[in-house]
Amino acid sequence: MKKIAFFCWVLLIALTAQAQSAKKLFKEAEGYFEEKMYSQALELYLAGLKLDPENPKANFNTGLCYLETAYKEKSLPYLKKTQQIKPDIHKQLLVFLGxxxxxxxQFxxxxxxxxxxLNTMEKDDPVASYINRKMFECNNGIRYxxxxxxxxxNNIGSVINSKYADFAPVISADETVLVFTSRRExxxxxxxxxxDNQFYEDMYISYKANGKWSTPRNLKEINTDQHDxxxxxxxxxxxxxxxKDKQGGDxxxxxxxxxxxxxxxxxxxxxxxxTKYYETSISMTSDGQTIYFSSNRPxxxxxxxxxxxxxxxxxxWGEAVNLGPSINTPYDEDAPFIHADGTTLYFSSRGLAGMGGYDIYRSEHNEDGTWTAxxxxxxxxxxxxxxxxFVLSADNKHGYYASAKEGGVGEKDIYIISMPPRKTVEVASQIKTIQVKAAAPTVKTVEMKMQEPIEINSNATIVKGKVIDAETKEPLIADVVLVDNITATQLEEHKTDTEGAFSTFMPSGKNYNFSVQKEGYxxxxxxxxxxxxxxxxQFDLVVELKKINVGSKIVLRNIFFDFDKATLRKESTAELENLLEIMQEMPKLKIEISGHTDNKGSAEYNKTLSGKRAKAVVDYLISKGIPAERMRSAGYGKERPIAANDTDEGRQLNRRTEFEIIGK
Structure with a gap:
């Protein structure tokens, strides 16, 4: 009996100590809870509940803490237990449980x-509108x-994701560049x-090569000691x-x-x-001419x-125009993403028919300026x-976003979505179906490959590749210039990287002059x-630049004439200006402009027409002040083919205007 009494006494002391320890933890947790420091409070509540799992207030507050974190679904067992132990603990317990x-x-x-x-509320209670909205979301959830x-x-993997929060992924159209925000060490x-006692937000960049992402690099040159x-x-x-957190958010x-x-x-x-209000997100069209952004301005x-x-x-950037009621609601719309096709807008909304919180939506821009539902x-x-x-690759195949999912690498991870097909659009898989007015003079100089047909609804073209020296094959840092031939407007100019690599995006519906330029070439x-x-x-190009030496020649692929005529079309302007610039920068340069045809028609006719076309180019340069003695024109007709004339593609290659250096 003495042993039993002693055991009970020891057990009582242990239970008392355990209760006191739990009470201490709960008291400390409550201090954090009142200060709305939910992560710190949650850690203490969980520790205390291991010692005192039946405490109703601790269970209730633990559930509320989880509702304030990225892991909101973990609130359920604690709120259910609260309802079992003390259902009258709070008048809105049913709302939190919902x-x-x-x-x-579990809609x-x-x-x-x-x-x-709702059954306990007065009809004019202002909370009723919130509850009705939540019920609307649940019914949507059941339907979806x-x-x-x-x-x-799928999780993008531990090369990108860390044990900390990683979020807000943004990608280049071809998915070779990924920038994201992280709160990692x-x-x-x-x-x-x-x-919140966490590391500040910083931006990181990663590159994809051979299907794998590189180790992310901290963008220290633009990250600051605050949130970026x-x-x-x-x-x-x-x-x-x-x-950036400037005057609200800029x-x-x-x-x-x-x-x-x-x-x-x-x-x-x-x-x-x-403005002095919040501007939180932005997206720019692929041609760089339009932006879509979110703001809570009046x-x-x-x-x-x-x-x-x-x-x-x-x-x-010009005056901001609200997209109107087709897109915006009395609630929040944020995170616009304009797809590479220039017409499909993705965005998140709290006011449309969603499942809860923000949902992602898609809308198409009509020709009359309106938006589809x-x-x-x-x-x-x-x-x-x-x-x-949410962001999406140009081919519509992969979406990217961040989420806090069970089994992730860290608190919030970046995920890649294999998107469902939308509409089948026939995509060329052979060079002969590509609408390119002049192809490469030789396969060696420019290599073009098309992607296999895929199910998409994307009107977009990506041109990417590498620039090298034609003789040494070493990569070159060069200027890549994109011009709208119809308006002669320069749309884009950027340099290749140190490896000679470039990537250029071309929205559908234009005739483009794509040129690569470097001094001395x-x-x-x-x-x-x-x-x-x-x-x-997608076109993959290897561009071989030739040094300016006697005998060097190129095909002028953006010189255009009407059928059976030798009058230069206006679409030739940008190419002619490139040629003019070389002649002005090198006043001792002497050149030959030659015209060439395919084998259709008589030899005499072809030679005459090609000669007239070559002379039209020389006459243009003379009109711009280039001395006539520095130039000669020649028409070779069908005498100098660079491809077989038994296919449309070969004949197209042979119909060309060439520029050759004959003295310097």
Whole structure:
């Protein structure tokens, strides 16, 4: 009996000590909870509940803490237990339980909790509108989960994701560049953020080669000791858009210096974009002429709205225009992403028919300036949690976003979505189906490969590749220039990187002069005539630049004549100006302009026509002040083919205008 009494006494002491220890933990946790420092409070509550698992207030507050974190679904068991132990602990327990069930996609059970709470309310209670909205979301969730989208979602992997929060991924159109925001160890800020005791946000960059992502590099040249978050990347991966906490929240941009492999100091997007209110997200069309951004400035539909702005002739962003009620609601719309096709807008909304929090939607821009009714991307892309900052590759195959999912690498991870097919569009898989007015003179000089046919609805063309010296085969840093031949307007100019690599994006519906230029070399040009609704295309080019030596010659692929005529068309202007520039910069240079044809027609006719066309180019240069004695024209007709004349492709190659150096 004495032994039993002693054992009971020891047990009582242990239980008392355990209860006191739990009480101490709960008291400390409550201090953090009242200060809204939920992560710190949660850690202490969980430790205390191991000692005192039946404590109703600790269970309740643990559930509320989880509702304030990225892992909202983990609130459910604690709130259920609270209801079992002390159902009258809080008048809105049923609401919190409804939210917990909703985050776990148990929508029918969530509806029961919301309805039970509604039954206790007065009809004019302002909370009723919130509950009705939540019930609307649950009914949407039931509908979307019955007919899920054929999409698969996979973690991008531990090379990119860390044990910390990694989020806001942005990609180049061809998926070779990835920039994202992370709160991992090693951030530029030396101390932890006082807001939540975590590392400051920094931006990181990774490159894909041979299907694998490189180890992310901290963008130390533009990260500061405060929060720095990326919000968009241009289609070619050369311009990065950044959110900064300035006068509320402003948007900045930084340009990539390919030679020094660094990003420039961020610059503000200007007063038409940034205001004293919040501007949180942005996306730019592939031609660089239009931006879409979110702002909560006065005059909108309510909360954050999506606006657009066009670039002015002076290179600044013009007046912001609200996209209107087709897109914006009285709730928040954020994270716009304009696809590479220039017409499909993806964005997140809290006000449309979603499953809870932000859902991702898609809308098409009509020719009359209106937008189609937004389409929910469906489950499992959308969930009952916050689904935001979605971006999509140019070929529509892969989407990227961040989410806090069970089994992830860290708190919030970046995921890649294999997107469901939308509409089958025929895509050329052979060179003969590509609408290029003049192809390469030899396979050796320019190699073109097309992607295999895929199911897409994307009107976009990517041209990427490498620039090398024609003799040494060494990579060259050169200027890549893109011009609209119809308007003779330069659309883009950027340098290749130190490896000679480049990537250029071309929206459908234009005739392009694509040229590569470097001092001391003849320029190289290609023509891309891309009709509307062509579908996604990718060209891989190896451009060999030839040094300016006697005997060097190039094909002028953007010199155009009408059928059976020798009058230069206006689309030739940009190419002629490139030629003129060489002649002006090298006043001792002597050249021959030659015309060539295929084998159709008589030899005499072809020689005469080709000669007249060559002379038209020389006459243009003379009209611009180039002395006639520095130039000669020649028509060779069908005498000098560079390809067989038994195919359309071969004949197209043979119909050309050439430029050759004959003295310097």
């Amino acid at each position: 939210e917990a069930y909703q985050y776990n996609h 029918s059970e969530a509806l029961k909790q919301y309805q039970a709470f 989960m019955k007919d899920p989208a054929k999409a698969t979602i 090693g951030s530029t800020g030396e101390e932890l953020s006082p807001e 978050a990326c919000v968009a990347l241009s289609s070619d991966g050369k311009q990065l858009f950044i959110y 948007l900045y941009y930084s340009d990539f210096d390919a030679i020094n492999n660094i990003w420039s100091k961020p610059q503000s997007l200007g007063d038409n974009v940034n 005059g909108g539909s309510g909360g954050l709205d999506i606006y657009m702005s066009h670039k002015t002739p002076e290179g600044k 937004p389409e929910n991307l469906g489950y499992p892309i959308n969930t009952a949690n916050e689904d935001i900052y 003849l320029f190289h040009s290609e023509n891309f005539d891309i009709p509307e609704a062509k579908g996604f295309q």
